[in-house]
Amino acid sequence: MPTGHYDLHTHTTYSDGSELREMIAAAQQAGLDAIGLSDHCVVWDDPFDRSDRFDFHRTYEARRSDIEAARTEFEITVRDGVEMNYDPNYEDAIEAFLESAEFDYAIGSVHYAGEHYIVRKGFFADADDERKQEAVDTYIDWQVHLIESELFDVIGHLDLCERMPALAGFLSDDHITALIDALTNSSTIPEINGGKVFDDANANDPHLLERFRDAGIRFALGSDAHRPAEIGERFAYLSDIVAESDLALLEHQEIAGERE
Ligand SMILES: [Zn+2]
């Protein structure tokens, strides 16, 4: 069984994370073999103004220079990745950007689905069950489209909706089957994500992850750390989940190619 000692999902000041060298140093100190930097990127004007907050499609070349300099200063392997916002209506724009930017690897993540801003705290505070069910249905539908698009190496935070207290419990067996079918027929790898979503986020559900394991699906590891101290903490947390549920991991080298 592989024992992945890496973290492919971290954020720097090129989106909403911390200083790049501090993130790399923390990963090295935590004993990891590799850290992937995956800043948020939105390449269209989205309805929830994420594109106003994240301008990484304009700054990734500057980050690349920073990464190249940092590679000479640290032992740990540093990978030049991205967390692309996914919306099925903008696949052409995503594809064009990814082709021109040539990252080592790309994570695709659904953060909003239709009119539902899945990751905004309090967004579902006044929502009834019908609306929450519609949000989860749309979220899963978009995730299936993401996997089928083959645009990304990794799908970010696969189990996000169950980790959000407001939306937990609306994921059905049919949703899980649809995700498994899509993953089985795609080269896109699901990620076990250690992100907190919100302070009161639910832990990853081992029974849910075991459904994917039993279908023969392997995972990538991503802490979703935004601060240096989170990298080691969340790596330990994710390693426990992997051991408890006996999940199979891919090594980071198996996820897309390294840039020369
Ligand atoms: Zn995300």
Ligand SMILES: [Zn+2]
């Ligand atoms: Zn993230």
